[in-house]
Amino acid sequence: MRSVLSAAKDGIEAYAVCGYFSVRNPDHELRVKRLIQETTGKPVVCGHEISLQLDAVKRATTTLLNAHLIPVIHQLIESVKRVFQNQNIVAPLMIVRGDGSLMGESVIRDRPIETVLSGPAASVIGAKYLLEQSGRFKMP
Numbered sequence: 001m002r003s004v005l006s007a008a009k010d011g012i013e014a015y016a017v018c019g020y021f022s023v024r025n026p027d028h029e030l031r032v033k034r035l036i037q038e039t040t041g042k043p044v045v046c047g048h049e050i051s052l053q054l055d056a057v058k059r060a061t062t063t064l065l066n067a068h069l070i071p072v073i074h075q076l077i078e079s080v081k082r083v084f085q086n087q088n089i090v091a092p093l094m095i096v097r098g099d100g101s102l103m104g105e106s107v108i109r110d111r112p113i114e115t116v117l118s119g120p121a122a123s124v125i126g127a128k129y130l131l132e133q134s135g136r137f138k139m140p
Contacts, residue, residue: 002039009040016067018047018060043070045110066113073112077105096122 015036022029026048033044047056047063080093094102098117108115 001035005036005039009042012040012042014043014045014067014070015040016045016047016060016063018056018063020056021054022046022048023052023054023059043067043074043110045070050111050113062113066111069112069115070109073108073115077109096125100125 015033017029017032017036019026019029026046029046029048033046036042036044045063045066047059050063050066051059053059077093083089084091084093093105095105095108095115096118097103097114100122103111103114
């Protein structure tokens, strides 16, 4: 297993590990995760970390999509941090989740899938804020 991981590590940016009943016992996923991290040093996400649903196909699909998004979100975070530094901005980096709440950088690095639908959520929250500022809308 280590030799296969070592041979392929240059072409892979992130890994997804998903076992059939990992929500009941994640030990096997965690062992594989450790092995991949020790061998490649690359990000690894486990299915039980993404969803506690028993539907193995949906959990595996979501875990795989999350792994595909990891390199993209890492590039975005690094780009934003460079802009912060260039503009002398000292502030925590927060990213909107799909439900409209905020996540810190450490969470988003491993779970970028949670940003899905963040654009529409942020748009609604922004519109609410602007309406409140204009005096046209008050939350009950």
